[in-house]
Amino acid sequence: AQSVTQLDSQVPVFEEAPVELRCNYSSSVSVYLFWYVQYPNQGLQLLLKYLSGSTLVKGINGFEAEFNKSQTSFHLRKPSVHISDTAEYFCAVSQVGGNEKLTFGTGTRLTIIP
Amino acid sequence: GAVVSQHPSRVICKSGTSVKIECRSLDFQATTMFWYRQFPKQSLMLMATSNEGSKATYEQGVEKDKFLINHASLTLSTLTVTSAHPEDSSFYICSAKDRTEETQYFGPGTRLLVL
Numbered sequence: 001a002q003s004v005t006q007l008d009s010q011v012p013v014f015e016e017a018p019v020e021l022r023c024n025y026s027s028s029v030s031v032y033l034f035w036y037v038q039y040p041n042q043g044l045q046l047l048l049k050y051l052s053g054s055t056l057v058k059g060i061n062g063f064e065a066e067f068n069k070s071q072t073s074f075h076l077r078k079p080s081v082h083i084s085d086t087a088e089y090f091c092a093v094s095q096v097g098g099n100e101k102l103t104f105g106t107g108t109r110l111t112i113i114p
Numbered sequence: 115g116a117v118v119s120q121h122p123s124r125v126i127c128k129s130g131t132s133v134k135i136e137c138r139s140l141d142f143q144a145t146t147m148f149w150y151r152q153f154p155k156q157s158l159m160l161m162a163t164s165n166e167g168s169k170a171t172y173e174q175g176v177e178k179d180k181f182l183i184n185h186a187s188l189t190l191s192t193l194t195v196t197s198a199h200p201e202d203s204s205f206y207i208c209s210a211k212d213r214t215e216e217t218q219y220f221g222p223g224t225r226l227l228v229l
Contacts, residue, residue: 032216043120043207044158044220051216090157100146100211102218104157 002027002093006105013081014113021076021108023065023091030096033074035065038088038107047089050074061085086112117141118210120221127198128229135193135224137208144210147191148218149183152205164191198228 005024013019025031032051036044048059055067065076074091091105117140127133137147146165150158162178164170164185172178180202182194191210195202205225209218 034217036220041205041223041225043118043222044209046116046217046219049217094216099163100216100218101148101160101163102209106157 002029002031002095002103004091004093004103004105006089006091006108008108009106010109010111012111012113015083016080018079019077019081019085019110021089021091021110023074023076023105025072025074025091025093027072027093027095029098031093032096033065033067034092034094034102035059035063035074035076036090036092037061038090040087044090047076081110081112083112083114085110116212116215116217116219118144118208118219118221120208120224122224123222124225124227126227126229129199130197133195133198133226135195135206135208135226137191137193137210137221139189139210139212139219142210142212143188144191145188145213146211147185148209148211149181149191149193150207150209152207152223158207161193195226198226200228202226203228 003026034049035047048057050057050067058064089108092102119138121136149161161176162170162172164183166185170183185191207223209220
């Protein structure tokens with residue numbers, strides 16, 4: 001079984017400032033890692049994913065994340081945020097060669113302050 | 115690519131009626147589809163996993179007779195909430211997994227309100 005921890009439930013950031021949303025996971029086997037964004041009253045949109053290869057992954061909307069196996073982390077970063085980045089962000093993992101299920105973190109609410 | 119649609123986006127129904135929600139993968143074939151429920155300001159709770167042509171696998175605590183899932187083709191899965199009650203009011207989201215990718219793509223969600 002695996003678990004995902006998003007320690008920060010809410011992160012307020014001024015517009016054009018950098019942001020990092022933290023994600024740590026626990027698993028006894030190798031995992032795939034994902035970040036999804038959810039805008040109000042909408043489904044989830046895939047931001048980026050790590051399946052294999054380079055540990056630095058670039059996604060849509062200027063976001064990137066780095067897989068750190070030793071620290072079991074997959075933090076999401078953006079160098080300069082915009083008002084439109086206000087949303088809920090979910091980190092998720094699935095087992096490599098497993099049952100395809102995603103295990104989600106509890107989410108981080110990113111609020112951009114003008 | 116990788117677009118998933120859901121219909122309807124919102125539905126209001128009377129207590130005791132049944133409601134069907136459709137989930138379609140528009141530009142890929144989905145061997146596996148997933149149904150989630152999301153309560154306000156919370157994360158997603160997996161309800162069941164459906165594979166095309168076979169019975170759905172329900173998570174512990176989810177009533178399979180109340181939440182009927184059918185995955186009749188590689189592009190369509192349906193969730194029917196039978197004899198809906200106010201406590202079934204929620205945001206239901208489906209996802210579909212492309213057979214060639216290790217990635218789930220999500221639909222826009224269906225807001226169900228049972229009066």
